[in-house]
Amino acid sequence: MSKIHLRTEDRIAFITIDAPPVNALNEEVLHQLSITLDDIINSEIDVVIISGAGDKAFVAGADIREFSTLNKETGEELCKRGQSIFTKIERLPQPVIAAIDGFALGGGFELALACDFRIASSRSTFGFPEVKLGILPGYGGTQRLARLIGIGKAKQIIFSGEFFAAEEAFKFGLIEEITDESPIEKAKDWAEKIKQRGPLAVEFAKKAINTGIDLPLEEGLEWEARFFGELCETADKNEGVTAFLEKRQPKFLKR
Incomplete structure (x- = not known):
């Protein structure tokens, strides 16, 4: 059982x-x-x-x-x-x-x-x-x-x-x-x-926190910037920014 x-x-x-x-x-x-x-x-x-x-x-x-x-x-x-x-x-x-x-x-x-x-x-x-x-x-x-x-x-x-x-x-x-x-x-x-938020954004935010928590601040900030940069090349980022400018709810891609 x-x-x-x-x-x-x-x-x-x-x-x-x-x-x-x-x-x-x-x-x-x-x-x-x-x-x-x-x-x-x-x-x-x-x-x-x-x-x-x-x-x-x-x-x-x-x-x-x-x-x-x-x-x-x-x-x-x-x-x-x-x-x-x-x-x-x-x-x-x-x-x-x-x-x-x-x-x-x-x-x-x-x-x-x-x-x-x-x-x-x-x-x-x-x-x-x-x-x-x-x-x-x-x-x-x-x-x-x-x-x-x-x-x-x-x-x-x-x-x-x-x-x-x-x-x-x-x-x-x-x-x-x-x-x-x-x-x-x-x-x-x-x-x-x-789950209404960008799934990749949430995933990368979790990775940024977990990765940086035990590192010196400077190294943690480097990881934060790296993950931010990776998100900037995603369709979710484009949709989130466009939806904000168009004053509508974003339609993020699902997993």
């Missing part, structure tokens, strides 16, 4: 992680997620929304039962496998929105961090409990969290293993929006806005 469900609606892809009771990221779930992402990369999808099935968890971490026999070699392999899949999310040409409802812990929190931005219900809970198990976040958590909210706050969250509510996550800058409604519907609202 599939643990990852993919549904498409009007050029929006909805990926649902369905592994009761808490949507844990075991080996099979990660494998199916990787295949699903591969199917999306070169598709006609404009925006991707990732959520968890049920009303308890987005994803409440990895499957701890798989950790009991790990040694140095297999532990490192496990991390690299999870890291590669989450990096695949980060590098998708399409924007990826995490729609979080419930627990986003450990690997689930790391999954959310790999998305481009995050929308959470007010009842959601976040945290990295790995240190309580004698390990550390290994699917990119130590790296992405510090880059997103700063080293000090990231260390406080990871070292303590404490959980925190959506309101705190919003205050820290971990999520972009809190809602008392369905986070999937809120994410869909944003997806509808994004």
Whole structure:
């Protein structure tokens, strides 16, 4: 039985992680997620929304039962496998929105961090409990969290293993929006806005941000100018500028 469900609606892809009771990221779930992402990369999808099935968890971490026999070699392999899949999310040409409802812990929190931005219900809970198990976040958590909210706050969250509510996550800058409604519907609202924009422009903007974030400013600016120049030779740029001058809505080319 599939643990990852993919549904498409009007050029929006909805990926649902369905592994009761808490949507844990075991080996099979990660494998199916990787295949699903591969199917999306070169598709006609404009925006991707990732959520968890049920009303308890987005994803409440990895499957701890798989950790009991790990040694140095297999532990490192496990991390690299999870890291590669989450990096695949980060590098998708399409924007990826995490729609979080419930627990986003450990690997689930790391999954959310790999998305481009995050929308959470007010009842959601976040945290990295790995240190309580004698390990550390290994699917990119130590790296992405510090880059997103700063080293000090990231260390406080990871070292303590404490959980925190959506309101705190919003205050820290971990999520972009809190809602008392369905986070999937809120994410869909944003997806509808994004898909009206130039798809190449959105793709290149994502590449510019992701490429430059870890570089010195001067190098990041070089990449920004390079991507801008490439867009200047596209039909989308010509259509966008012409539509603006003609005071009409642009008709961008689709993927």
